[in-house]
Amino acid sequence: MREVCIRINTGKELRILSNDLDAxxxxxxxxxxAARTLGRSQATLVVQPPPADVALDPETVDRAVAGALDxxxxxxxxxxxxxxxxxxxxxxxxxxxxxxxxxxxxxENAFLAGAIATELARESQS
Numbered sequence: 001m002r003e004v005c006i007r008i009n010t011g012k013e014l015r016i017l018s019n020d021l022d023a024x025x026x027x028x029x030x031x032x033x034a035a036r037t038l039g040r041s042q043a044t045l046v047v048q049p050p051p052a053d054v055a056l057d058p059e060t061v062d063r064a065v066a067g068a069l070d071x072x073x074x075x076x077x078x079x080x081x082x083x084x085x086x087x088x089x090x091x092x093x094x095x096x097x098x099x100x101x102x103x104x105x106x107x108e109n110a111f112l113a114g115a116i117a118t119e120l121a122r123e124s125q126s
Contacts, residue, residue: 025115032116033123048112054104056097064093 006014023031032044049055068089077085090098 025112026119028112028116029119029123032120046112046116048105048108050101050105051108054097054100056094056101060094061090061098064090064098067093 008014028044028046035042035044065086068086071089072082072085075085087098087102
């Protein structure tokens with residue numbers, strides 16, 4: 001089990017526990033059901049990496065994001081404009097590879113979400 005703590009702008013700290021498992025949709029559904037059985041009402045956060053054929057190395061991503069953040073600060077980009085600005089800047093810095101990675105991840109996430117929903121529906125029909 002690994003714990004990651006993130007402090008957000010409000011000063012609150014988010015505590016994320018991860019077991020870094022490579023789980024099937026059925027196993028993820030079982031984990032979610034077990035949490036509910038224990039009376040936990042929090043969301044079950046499921047993450048996965050982008051597909052290997054479109055994934056970027058961490059150094060490239062870090063460099064692109066750092067540059068995009070610097071550019072956003074220099075141009076005084078704020079509020080709702082920040083996310084689209086950063087996405088476009090990172091896409092330019094990675095010559096479009098970040099867009100391919102994001103789209104690949106979007107497809108994989110949709111597939112996994114559907115598979116988990118199917119598993120949860122199977123159990124509720126039993």
